[in-house]
Amino acid sequence: NAGVTQTPKFQVLKTGQSMTLQCAQDMNHEYMSWYRQDPGMGLRLIHYSVGAGITDQGEVPNGYNVSRSTTEDFPLRLLSAAPSQTSVYFCASSRALSRGKAYYGYTFGSGTRLTVV
Amino acid sequence: DAKTTQPTSMDCAEGRAANLPCNHSTISGNEYVYWYRQIHSQGPQYIIHGLKNNETNEMASLIITEDRKSSTLILPHATLRDTAVYYCIVSGNAGNMLTFGGGTRLMVKP
Numbered sequence: 380n381a382g383v384t385q386t387p388k389f390q391v392l393k394t395g396q397s398m399t400l401q402c403a404q405d406m407n408h409e410y411m412s413w414y415r416q417d418p419g420m421g422l423r424l425i426h427y428s429v430g431a432g433i434t435d436q437g438e439v440p441n442g443y444n445v446s447r448s449t450t451e452d453f454p455l456r457l458l459s460a461a462p463s464q465t466s467v468y469f470c471a472s473s474r475a476l477s478r479g480k481a482y483y484g485y486t487f488g489s490g491t492r493l494t495v496v
Numbered sequence: 497d498a499k500t501t502q503p504t505s506m507d508c509a510e511g512r513a514a515n516l517p518c519n520h521s522t523i524s525g526n527e528y529v530y531w532y533r534q535i536h537s538q539g540p541q542y543i544i545h546g547l548k549n550n551e552t553n554e555m556a557s558l559i560i561t562e563d564r565k566s567s568t569l570i571l572p573h574a575t576l577r578d579t580a581v582y583y584c585i586v587s588g589n590a591g592n593m594l595t596f597g598g599g600t601r602l603m604v605k606p
Contacts, residue, residue, distance in 0.1 A: 383539075410592045421583070422540065422596040429592050438595065469539050476528065476545070476591035484530065484542020485594065 381405050385470050385488035392460040392495045400455040400491050402470030410473040411453040412437070412485065413445065415466040422469065428453055429475075460495045467492050500584045505601040508578075514571040516600050518584030521565040527588045529560060531569045532596070533580040540583065540596070543569065574604045 386401045404411065412427040414437075424437030428447040442464060444456040453472075457464060471485040501519040508514040520529065531543040544551055544558045546567070551558045557570040571578055583599040 412593070414596070421581075421598050422534075424593065424595060427593050435593075437593070467537070471539070473591060482545065482591070484532065484545065484591075485540070487539025487541070490537070490539055 383470055383472050383486050383488035385468075385491050387491060388489065389492050390494070392457070392493065394460060394462060394495060396460050398457050398460065400457070400468055400470075400493075402453045402455065402488060403451050404453075404472040404486070405451065406472060406474075406486065407450060408472035408474050408486075409450070410475060410485070411447065412471045413443070413453070413455045414469045414471065415439065415464075416469065416490075417466050425455065425468075457493075462495045465493060465495045500586055500597055502582075502584050502597065502600045504598065505603065507603050507605055508571075508574045510576060510604055510606050511573055514574040514578065514602060514604070516569040516571075516582050516584075516602065517566065518568070519566045520584070520586045523564050523586050524588065527586050528591065529558065529564075529567050530585040530587065530591070530594065531556070531558065532583045532585065532594075533578075534583070534599070535577075535580040543582075545591075574602075576604050576606065578602065579604045 383404045413425040414422040416422045423439045426445040428434045468491045471487045473485040530545040532540040534540045546558045560567045581599040
């Protein structure tokens with residue numbers, strides 16, 4: 380199993396450019412989430428999804444779009460990059476917590492380090 | 497989701513038990529307590545979760561008070577590799593949306 384795969388690992392964008400951060404999981408997890416982590420800070424939830432075709436906003440959704448057309452993929456789109464979006468972005472996936480079933484929490488990817496100049 | 501309060505930092509001697517407290521006084525009946533940790537710049541790692549009863553797995557033990565207003569994560573024999581930021585999270589909704597706070601920075605010292 381590859382787990383949660385994020386691409387690219389590093390990216391430099393110019394202000395105003397758009398790009399898509401890719402996230403794929405091969406564990407058939409229902410839940411997927413995107414977080415950003417600024418230097419020295421905790422993680423903040425951007426968007427999350429509870430299944431294919433269903434997405435919702437987290438704490439800091441402005442400037443980002445997501446879609447979930449398949450169970451496996453959850454891409455994050457930056458519409459018009461700004462220096463304030465310089466951060467490390469983590470994608471994560473999890474099965475639903477359900478009584479009587481094993482639960483292993485969210486599995487996180489290794490992150491995408493984005494710099495906007 | 498209920499908010500949590502954790503100490504900013506803690507030290508622990510290698511080989512000793514690390515006890516990390518978390519207050520969640522506004523927790524509601526259907527909310528679980530989750531613990532994650534983040535080592536250096538890696539993605540967070542799930543440790544353990546619980547609702548009412550104490551829980552133990554190969555990584556740690558989770559002790560939840562009877563009134564559920566606080567909990568303690570116990571690493572029974574801390575090693576240098578346990579140095580990390582530990583996050584206590586309270587969430588309902590079957591765990592679909594986790595909000596990370598500031599966490600506790602645990603430093604395990606030789």
